[in-house]
Amino acid sequence: xxxxxxxxxxxxxxxxxxxxxxxxxxxxxxxxxxxxxxxxxxxxxxxxxxxxxxxxxxxxxxxxxxxxxxxxxxxxxxxxxxxxxxxxxxxxxxxxxxxxxxxxxxxxxx
Amino acid sequence: xxxxxxxxxxxxxxxxxxxxxxxxxxxxxxxxxxxxxxxxxxxxxxxxxxxxxxxxxxxxxxxxxxxxxxxxxxxxxxxxxxxxxxxxxxxxxxxxxxxxxxxxxxxxxxxxxx
Numbered sequence: 184x185x186x187x188x189x190x191x192x193x194x195x196x197x198x199x200x201x202x203x204x205x206x207x208x209x210x211x212x213x214x215x216x217x218x219x220x221x222x223x224x225x226x227x228x229x230x231x232x233x234x235x236x237x238x239x240x241x242x243x244x245x246x247x248x249x250x251x252x253x254x255x256x257x258x259x260x261x262x263x264x265x266x267x268x269x270x271x272x273x274x275x276x277x278x279x280x281x282x283x284x285x286x287x288x289x290x291x292x293x
Numbered sequence: 294x295x296x297x298x299x300x301x302x303x304x305x306x307x308x309x310x311x312x313x314x315x316x317x318x319x320x321x322x323x324x325x326x327x328x329x330x331x332x333x334x335x336x337x338x339x340x341x342x343x344x345x346x347x348x349x350x351x352x353x354x355x356x357x358x359x360x361x362x363x364x365x366x367x368x369x370x371x372x373x374x375x376x377x378x379x380x381x382x383x384x385x386x387x388x389x390x391x392x393x394x395x396x397x398x399x400x401x402x403x404x405x406x407x
Contacts, residue, residue: 191333215394227398228397229394229396282338
């Protein structure tokens with residue numbers, strides 16, 4: 184079992200839809216959790232991070248972590264065509280190493 | 294004004310050759326990383342340097358050797374290239390180890406081994 188599991192999709196939604204992206208992880212040592220966004224043929228860029236369990240909101244994006252069930256979620260409200268990208272979840276702990284999921288390819292259709 | 298830059302952007306070479314990829318960051322960070330992203334988009338850490346000291350060395354063949362001449366540069370040398378080395382290699386940097394959750398990635402080097 185990989186440390187971080189993520190449904191690779193692809194996921195296709197109409198503009199304005201609410202998007203839910205999810206990951207599960209197995210490493211109990213993870214303390215912080217990230218979502219990176221990667222546009223085609225570009226490097227990943229940090230979208231959001233959370234420390235331990237809880238919710239974090241930033242504009243149209245909400246990240247949720249449930250450590251009891253080892254579940255990580257990213258919600259995108261009012262999705263836009265510019266949100267079309269691959270979304271990578273990641274976990275990290277005190278060893279300073281990030282472990283990424285395989286990424287979910289999202290397409291938002293105008 | 295590029296934050297993390299890599300050269301070359303594309304690299305096509307024959308099996309058995311030796312090649313290097315260079316990375317430079319102008320963010321003032323002291324921690325740098327090399328990642329490999331395979332054809333299935335799986336991004337995996339290879340190495341990490343903090344203040345020119347190797348701190349993460351994943352299970353990577355000895356043919357891969359990172360070198361950090363200073364805090365702003367981290368190069369990757371690959372000996373005896375194999376078909377399975379074909380991938381996109383990303384360099385990244387962060388503000389120290391504690392800031393390692395926010396890594397700034399370069400544009401990637403697409404390596405194709407024929």
